[in-house]
Amino acid sequence: MANKKGRRRRFGAVRQYRSGKWTASYLAPDGQRVRASETFETKTDAEVWLSQVEADLSRGDWPSPDAGAVNFRVYAEKWVEERELSVRTVDLYEDLLRLHILPTFGPLDLDEITAPRVREWRAERLRTTGAKTVVAKAYRLLKGIMETAVDDDLISRNPCRIKGAGKEAATERRIATVAQVDALANAIGIRWRLMVYLGAYGPMRPEELAGLRRRDVDLDSLVIRVRTAEPERTNGKRAPGATKSDAGARFVVLPGFLEKELKRHLAWYAEKGPDGHLFVGEKGAPFRRTSFGRKWRRARTAVGLPEGFRFYDLRHTGHTLSTRSGATLKDTMVRAGQSSEKAALIYQHSDDERQREVAAGLDEMVRAERAKHHKDDPAHHKQKPTGS
DSSP: OEEEEEEEOSSSEEEEETTSOEEEEEEOTTSOEEEOSSOBSSHHHHHHHHHHHHHHHHHTOOOOTTTTOSBHHHHHHHHHHHSOOOHHHHHHHHHHIIIIIHHHHTTSBGGGOOHHHHHHHHHHHHHHHOOHHHHHHHHHHHHHHHHHHHHTTSSSSOSOOOTTTTOOOOOOOOOOOHHHHHHHHHHHOTTTHHHHHHHHHSOOOHHHHHHOBGGGEETTTTEEEEOOBOOBOTTSOBOOBOOSSGGGSEEEEOOGGGHHHHHHHHHHTSOSSTTOBSOBOTTSSBOOHHHHHHHHHHHHHHHTOOTTOOTTHHHHHHHHHHHHTTOOHHHHHHHHTOOOHHHHHHSOOOOHHHHHHHHHHHHHHHHHHHHHHOTTOHHHHOOOOOOO
């Protein structure tokens, strides 16, 4: 119960509780008396708080006391919905919210999420999951949502203030040798070996490979046109759409050694018709990430590559070999479908003719490596169609 003794100020009033703590209140522009949501250790602290409120009022920045009384779950779900995100990013954000953020903050209002609560939540997530990368992603998402709440004048300050909490430790990118790429192609089965080669020497993203059609292949010039991407969502459904960036839509000149692989795949495994998928499963349906993933893991184990080597790492293999064969950074960016405004201003143009030179250099390098490791290897040159 507050001590009735209190001194009136020019703006607002401060009073002391019997506990020794101080409180402050003021009349808002709507005529309602607003009391500070916190208590203060000293009278000076209470008066400083009132001075800040008075300054906000004079600038016209006075926030309604109910501004932060917005449920976090509702606000976060709307935050995701209002953004232009790829379907894979939407899936990622929804998983991070469902598994890591909403169990703690979902029932709270925005103004109830404080810096101490955020610190406790992060420490608990790290301790419970041991997944530093996932927790960093969750923290970045929470920080982004709360930063928008600041911009919307719903809270005065972002409670996510842990320095470096959103950074992920960069892992060293793995590359495979030419011999290992060939071994992976052999181990994964003849139906899928072209996918391994295009992942490495295209180099194409998995979702780009999923979107390839017969009409995208020009056998005469040995060129594949990447038009779309078909990422697979967590619910198993595909979401056809644009490539990851504007640079993702591109023509890829293939090295000459892939001509035989490409012709054979088109003859044996690709769907019929110009719109037929280039890669389909044994039963004729578009390949699934889960089923292909099992084949990939078995092939990786058979070849002896580490568990952390992902299909996506084949792209880095292709980047590295292209660079060694004389490609510039811009050449590699164009080939891989990467975009960067800064790089576009700094690095020279890489035209179609230059891309053919890069592909020729890559072809020469792979053939030379194969000559060292695969001389007269019948398993590599004699393939028969199977259902594997």
